[in-house]
Amino acid sequence: MAAERLVVVGGDAAGMSAASQARRLKGPEELSIVAFERGDFTSYSACGIPYWVSGDVEGPDALVARTPEEHRSRSIELHTRTEVTEIDVAGHRVRALDRDSGESRWTGYDKLVIATGARPVRPDLPGIDAPGVHGVQTLDDGRALLDSLDRAPGRRAVVVGAGYIGVEMAEAMLRRGFEVTVLNRGAQPMATLDPDMGRLVHEAMDGLGITTVNGAAVTRIDTGQDGRVTAVATDGGTYPADVVVLGIGVEPETALAREAGLPLGPHGGLLTDLSMRVTGHDDIWAGGDCVEVLDLVAGRTRHIALGTHANKHGQVIGANVGGGYGTFPGVVGTAVSKVCDLEIARTGLREKDAKAVGLRYVTATIESTGRAGYYPGAKPMTVKMLAEYRTGRLLGVQIVGRDGAAKRVDVAAVALTAGMTVEAMTALDLGYAPPFSPVWDPVLVAARKAVSAVRAAGTD
Structure with a gap:
């Protein structure tokens, strides 16, 4: 009897945790595992990128928990720099594009795990794709930002957004000797807090030498003759910039799932049951930043992009795919961060x-x-x-x-x-x-x- 085939789309926390857990429970003679990752790295800590940029930790290797070679040594057929471009639910197959060769091929599955993560919010503004403007979601993003900082003509950094990513990147820029301005659309930084608590964060950031501008809606990114960013314009003023970091937040990366007709929730994330199986599909599971989870206090689903949840999702999925049992009951919405001390x-x-x-x-x-x-x-x-x-x-x-x-x-x-x-x-x-x-x-x-x-x- 031929082994069942598990296909995993996404090679970071949820996807490779699922693959690894399934492999612990079933050997290659029972379950073959094929994983696709569009980037160069697998099983890495995106949460550590601000601390790599600031110089607190080395990277990118220090942020990788398990390399592609280590996964392959555990009988997982892992393809990096390979992007899944289509999921054929009826045909039980996925189409994957080799980004280096340009070749595309179909791979069939008996069981599928979708772990496509999240994408940084990148508003449709003039100049948003100019050199010197960076989102920070992957290790490749971190490397590109560090290269950009080395080439920056001056020492002025503008961070757009004042949530967790924004304040952490503001600290990173400050630690690298940049003059930092944070442009925040809300009334106070850290919209994950109530405004009275966000005000305390604002006061502390000012005390650290970070200029925070609240109520600032960005309207465009200005560029110079060479095309590189020179300033960020808002509805209330213009702020010179040699580098811009987007810290506006993330959205579930579910374009593939949407095109495949899979169920999405009000926040754009995939909907699953307690076993992390996609609602209405017995042979498809999903986990990590691309799903919505139950808020145990509010009684509603919400989208929370955190590595802690992603790894738990992966463990649950891997247990169920591998013949064991696991559930993920939900979250209470816990998160911590820091800006300097x-x-x-x-x-x-x-x-x-x-x-x-x-x-x-x-x-x-x-x-x-x-x-x-x-x-x-x-x-x-x-x-x-x-x-x-x-x-x-x-x-x-x-x-x-x-x-x-x-x-x-x-x-x-x-x-x-x-x-x-x-x-x-x-x-x-x-x-x-x-x-x-x-x-x-x-x-x-x-x-x-x-x-x-x-x-x-x-x-x-």
Whole structure:
């Protein structure tokens, strides 16, 4: 009996995790695995690119968890620089283009994994494709940006967008000695936070020497006689630039899936069941940045592009394809970032998210320190907590601070997943010693204040 064939489209976290897990469960005599990756690298950390650009880590090799050769040594037929251009669902086959030879061929499958990732948002503006304008999504993008920085005629960098990618790239440019301006379309940087918490990020970025311009909608990219970028124009002014980094965010890369007639959600990502099987298709799975996942707090699907989720998706898919069992129940929306020594974290819902799904809520915001106030090096930290009106169920937490502020959000992520109330959180037995925390950890202080807000709201 011939071996079944698994075809994997996409060679990064989700795709190759799925392939590797399936191979652990089934040998090549039972399951042949063919994977296609349009770039040069596989199984790499895109999240590490800003730190490669800043000089904190070496790259690109240091960011690669497993090379193409290592995958091939595990009996995975991996084709790099090969782009899948069509999925024929009815015919159980994919068409792949060899980018070097220009040859195109069909490959049949018994089982298919779609892990095409996400693409940087690149608005349709005059000059957007000019030399010196860079998105940052792949290791090839990081290499191109570094080459561009070496050729830049001056030291002025403009970052378009102030989300996670934007603030991380702003730091990277600052660390490389560039004068940095961040153009943000929103009212405050970090739209993943509520505006009152985003304001703290803005103030800190200004203190670091990064100029942040809010309410700035980019209208065009100006270029010089050589075609290279010279400035970024907005509806309120023009900002000189020797290099431009686009940090506007990403969208699911699902053009192939759409053309194949596969189901997409409201955010453009593929829809799957708990096993990561594409809805309505027993032999197709999808994972990583190209899918939508269930928000366990809001009860709706959302698109979150994070390597943590992608690797989990891959493990689940590989287990199911390989004859085992696994599920991915959903997320609570946890994310952390930093700009220089400022740490930024969130999990669960923002105020506008709660309103969008019809939840009434109360908020509590506290200021504390990451260590006992008397211990050397104690730094300020602001924690904001959302709790459901009357019930007190935790809905979300945001943290901005220094000295270990960001990872405190993990306590809240566990509490959200467990469906805890803020009152129950106040009794959590968290670790304490002056070098690590005050007697009352900042998260617990916020929970206590949220309990008071819930009780006060209940008397309305």
